[in-house]
Amino acid sequence: MLAAGRPNDKLSDRIRVRARNVSPAIARVLEFIDNNRHEVMTQSALEIAAALRTSDATVVRAVQALGFSGLRELRRVVATASGVGQTPADTIARTVASIKARSATAVEQVFADHQETFNNLSAPETQASILAAVAQLRPAKRIGVFGIGATAFLARYFAMSLNRIGYPTFVFDGCLSPLPEQLLEMRNVDALVMLAYGKPFREAISTLGEARRLKAPVVLITDSKEVALTRHATAVVPVLRGFAGRIALHGATFVCLEAINFAMAAENPPKAISTLERLTRLRSAVHK
Structure with a gap:
């Protein structure tokens, strides 16, 4: 049978x-x-x-x-x-x-899929959403960054990049300490960047709920159209991770984060330059 x-x-x-x-x-x-x-x-x-x-x-x-x-x-x-x-x-x-x-070869397939995601990223409406995200983050004295699983690595990289240009950060990834303990730190951030793909999951919903409770603006980077996430975000940046049902490609997300970081630096060049100069002095002191 x-x-x-x-x-x-x-x-x-x-x-x-x-x-x-x-x-x-x-x-x-x-x-x-x-x-x-x-x-x-x-x-x-x-x-x-x-x-x-x-x-x-x-x-x-x-x-x-x-x-x-x-x-x-x-x-x-x-x-x-x-x-x-x-x-x-x-x-x-x-x-x-x-x-x-x-x-096709595997290399051809990866390049073709990335081309599709980059085409979406360079669309005028997507670029406008990135600028809207920058407008939400610019006034923040400290920025929270959320990412679970594979996106946790991107979240940490983005947080480090923001820190280098003068924006202190805190990462919500559930790695070095449990996520509930990390969420206590939400009271000390002024805005939250969320990397949340696919269907809404409990970690993302809980983090978003805590940000809403504390009235922190939320920039959501996602390929999801689920209203459980998008309706509560202050700004939504649509970024694809390849095609549904296939392995996730993080190239477009990485480029999006790089664009936000560079735009943040361009918004306040003196802050970025002074922080990077301080970083250079600290590196020199450490490596003497």
């Missing part, structure tokens, strides 16, 4: 319907396709055939029985099928499948 269909998974529905009118050999291949999405996205017809102890021709006929011209077209559907998980293994499998489907 075929595995129970995944919620809202049209591919599973198609497999169950087509399996009723095919030979047992092809039905076995269809069952394999339904239950082994990762393998289908990354293995050749020969490899799938070897796993099932059948011929690659049988695998091809099974794929065609589903209405696809071949494995490449099937992979496109599998890569975007709803119901496919969101674990790191899922996203890397979908990304590899997308590369195979387009007959």
Whole structure:
């Protein structure tokens, strides 16, 4: 029997319907396709055939029985099928499948995806949102920066960059101390920059709630349109992290943070210059 269909998974529905009118050999291949999405996205017809102890021709006929011209077209559907998980293994499998489907190299795919995110970043409306974010941050005496997981590294880098041009910072990342303890420091920041991607998660919601309670303006950098986050932000900067369901690319986020940092320095050059001069003296003293 075929595995129970995944919620809202049209591919599973198609497999169950087509399996009723095919030979047992092809039905076995269809069952394999339904239950082994990762393998289908990354293995050749020969490899799938070897796993099932059948011929690659049988695998091809099974794929065609589903209405696809071949494995490449099937992979496109599998890569975007709803119901496919969101674990790191899922996203890397979908990304590899997308590369195979387009007959591209991994390097070409990364460059093409980054080009798409940079095009979005350079759009006039996105640049206007970056300037609006700078306007919110400029009066702040101390700026909080939120980032969890992979974005924690970007948050720390951005905080260090702001500190170098005269804007003291505090990072909310849950790393050196638990996030609840860190959130006590929200009372000492005048504005918050949030790096929050995807669906709203508890850490982001809690941090945003604390900032709202203390009436600190929030600059949200995100690819999410979830109102649970965006409606409470003072300024929203839309920055893509590649394509939905595939591995996250942080290049555009990094460039956005660099743009904000440079714009902040340009708003008050004497502050930036004097802080950097002080940093140079401190480095000299440390490395003597």
